[in-house]
Amino acid sequence: MRRPTWARWAPIFSLWLTGLVAVAAAPVDADLSCPPLNLAVSPSEPTPSSHARGLLWRITRGTAVPSYLFGTIHLGDPALVRIPEPVADALDRSRRFVMEAKLDVEEMANWSRSMLNTDADALRSELGSPLFGRAMALLPRYGIPDAIGAMLKPWALYLTLSTPPATGGLPLDLVLATRAESQGKTVEGLETVAEQADVIAGLPREEQVALVRDAVCYYETLQADIEQTKQLYLNRDLGALAAMATRYGLSESARYRHLLQQLLWDRNARMVDRMEPFLSGGGAFIAIGALHLPGPKGLLGRLEALGYRVTPVY
Numbered sequence: 369m370r371r372p373t374w375a376r377w378a379p380i381f382s383l384w385l386t387g388l389v390a391v392a393a394a395p396v397d398a399d400l401s402c403p404p405l406n407l408a409v410s411p412s413e414p415t416p417s418s419h420a421r422g423l424l425w426r427i428t429r430g431t432a433v434p435s436y437l438f439g440t441i442h443l444g445d446p447a448l449v450r451i452p453e454p455v456a457d458a459l460d461r462s463r464r465f466v467m468e469a470k471l472d473v474e475e476m477a478n479w480s481r482s483m484l485n486t487d488a489d490a491l492r493s494e495l496g497s498p499l500f501g502r503a504m505a506l507l508p509r510y511g512i513p514d515a516i517g518a519m520l521k522p523w524a525l526y527l528t529l530s531t532p533p534a535t536g537g538l539p540l541d542l543v544l545a546t547r548a549e550s551q552g553k554t555v556e557g558l559e560t561v562a563e564q565a566d567v568i569a570g571l572p573r574e575e576q577v578a579l580v581r582d583a584v585c586y587y588e589t590l591q592a593d594i595e596q597t598k599q600l601y602l603n604r605d606l607g608a609l610a611a612m613a614t615r616y617g618l619s620e621s622a623r624y625r626h627l628l629q630q631l632l633w634d635r636n637a638r639m640v641d642r643m644e645p646f647l648s649g650g651g652a653f654i655a656i657g658a659l660h661l662p663g664p665k666g667l668l669g670r671l672e673a674l675g676y677r678v679t680p681v682y
Contacts, residue, residue, distance in 0.1 A: 433650030439658030
């Protein structure tokens with residue numbers, strides 16, 4: 369089954385958070401100016417020492433029926449979408465399924481339209497010919513026609529190039545949601561698609577262009593990093609996943625520090641507030657990108673601060 373366009377683009381935010389905001393490789397074009405990139409001198413965020421290993425956590429407080437928080441990865445790789453037995457068991461015993469954002473068809477259609485410029489020459493003008501040409505050369509890997517690619521807004525182009533080309537399968541989040549729906553469970557979202565999109569779409573245009581430049585300049589190493597990310601995820605190593613997010617020098621820049629704040633920590637605060645009613649009611653299975661879980665500003669640490677007990681299951 370061919371993966372639809374919305375399934376490729378909509379959930380990429382958390383994948384992007386899995387340490388892939390900056391990568392390193394040789395410049396791809398003599399006419400394209402690529403910033404030098406080295407390993408970070410001192411990561412902007414320390415490697416989490418709390419909740420550093422494990423993807424599935426039991427969440428309890430008082431007499432409420434236990435709920436579960438599961439860290440996902442937004443990829444459709446067959447090795448990643450096989451649901452481990454402890455995860456399947458927890459999901460099957462839960463009363464409701466909660467994901468980052470429920471994919472409402474109308475909202476997704478509106479977001480897809482928001483990705484496109486009305487002026488077909490706007491992207492070339494914003495990027496400049498060398499960067500535009502290199503970016504367009506990568507888009508056939510994603511099945512995106514030139515006519516559509518040339519109309520993407522910079523943020524949409526960046527998000528596309530920050531993911532691997534489609535493998536044909538649904539990402540893990542949607543596999544879990546499909547299983548839950550087939551069992552008649554209620555499926556809820558903690559955020560709207562628009563809220564997720566606004567994090568990156570709301571950046572100043574020059575910041576969006578800079579992100580596109582980084583994604584194009586270091587594209588091949590980005591793809592190699594994704595392979596490493598897959599293995600770390602399968603090892604359930606949240607600490608190592610978090611370390612990847614700031615391992616390159618670009619993560620020390622104000623741009624990436626601010627982006628990490630918006631994409632991770634600010635959203636964590638919002639999601640904890642919104643998941644509390646589900647946790648209080650008990651019996652919820654909550655699936656969120658794995659990098660949101662570890663560390664003092666992660667979801668698990670925030671839940672402990674609110675009096676919940678978090679226990680690793682898998």
